[in-house]
Amino acid sequence: MKKYLLIALLSFSTAVLATPASAEITSQNDIGFAVSHSGVVKGNANDVWKQIIQPKNWWNKAHSFTGDSNNLYLDSQAGGCFCELIKEKAADGLLKTVGSVQHMRIIYTDPGRVLRLDGALGPLQSEAVTGTLTIAMKEQKDGTTIVNFSYVVGGYMRYKVPEIAKLVDMVIADQLGRLVMLVGPAVTQEDDAEKENDGFKLDIDKLSNPTTEKPAVDKVDAAKLPAKEVAKPSATKIVTDKMTAKNNDTAMVNDTAKVNETAKAKQTGTATEENDKPKER
Template identity: 30%
Template sequence: MLKSLFIAGALALLASPAAAEVVERSADSFTLRYARSMETSAGDIVMALESIGDWWDSAHTYSGDASNLSIRLEPGACLCERLADGSFFEHGRVILLDDDHLSLNAPLGPLKGRTSKAELTFSWPDAGATDVTVVMTFRVEGTGVGAWADGVDAVMQGQYARLIHHVEYGETPDA
């Protein structure tokens, strides 16, 4: 556990400068937002999102292996995880994909069954510019979920740092 926290902290530092914060919080909702400007293209971002199993932290999967995650970038597609018994677990669904963002209905981990809304959005609004700002926003609503904001923020900061590392270097963040 300590090793995982150390790696997550180190990856967060590697991704700096990035804006990461709980931007809104109430008893029954929270919004997390992470942003970083970098030299990349929309195509590189889309390829990284599509290869989620290459950068997602295996510690935050049910199978213990992020390579079991898959997603097709088309509306209605499943962000799914293949389990050891051959079944699949649905972490989320693609609800929107266009030229500069991807949105999923994604009540991740312990949020499953406790939320009325869990929208995870990745955007790159200035694609085509020399520097592209890669933004990840997670909007969660549900009775009492506001108390979970800091814990979810810690996990999602690590996931965002891993995504940025993958976009920049095209490799698994902890390889």
């Protein structure tokens, strides 16, 4: 197994040095980096998709652990594996699978639109980092398709970020270039790819729903709104109110009469007391 790890590390470095640098590191800091590359191919997105899910046809064998692209396979569903079988010749001369390597794991799949994978490629596999590769396709009116590879890496690594970022950037550029050549590069590839590389956003919602603008909301003019009408009391309420008022008046009259009677009674009582007193001689 150590033999395969050494081959992978050396092939990663030497193959990268043979690949022209494209300087597409879109962001970088002390704990990670992001790279992005675009190309334009002839044909529709489905043509591209059919090739993407067959990595053995385009993935550079120099970036494999066994040095043989035929050992690569991809299960194109969420949770599926982008893996590599490790084979050796048995005593009878036949190849026998003795191990395997997971390059990445599929976390999102939308055929003809987006394939997103999670995994640290190459020598990054031995580091405490997370890598997310998004492969997105966008069909054009002229019948071509823009393909974008975006790879974001973050976490703790023992490599110097600026150095490893350049190597990874060239690896991603190499893989995309091989896919484009397999499907068939469009004549306008260089101009269109350069134009779309910065503005082509790899947002699932935007790719799945091309129209993302919210419909305009008409402003309401308060002056044009109809004035609120004051609710008119019902006939029943009017009668009830009148009866309540009448009852209140009657109660007041009764209370007044009681007060008068009480005062009169007091006056009568006082007069009686005066008459009962003995007269002085």
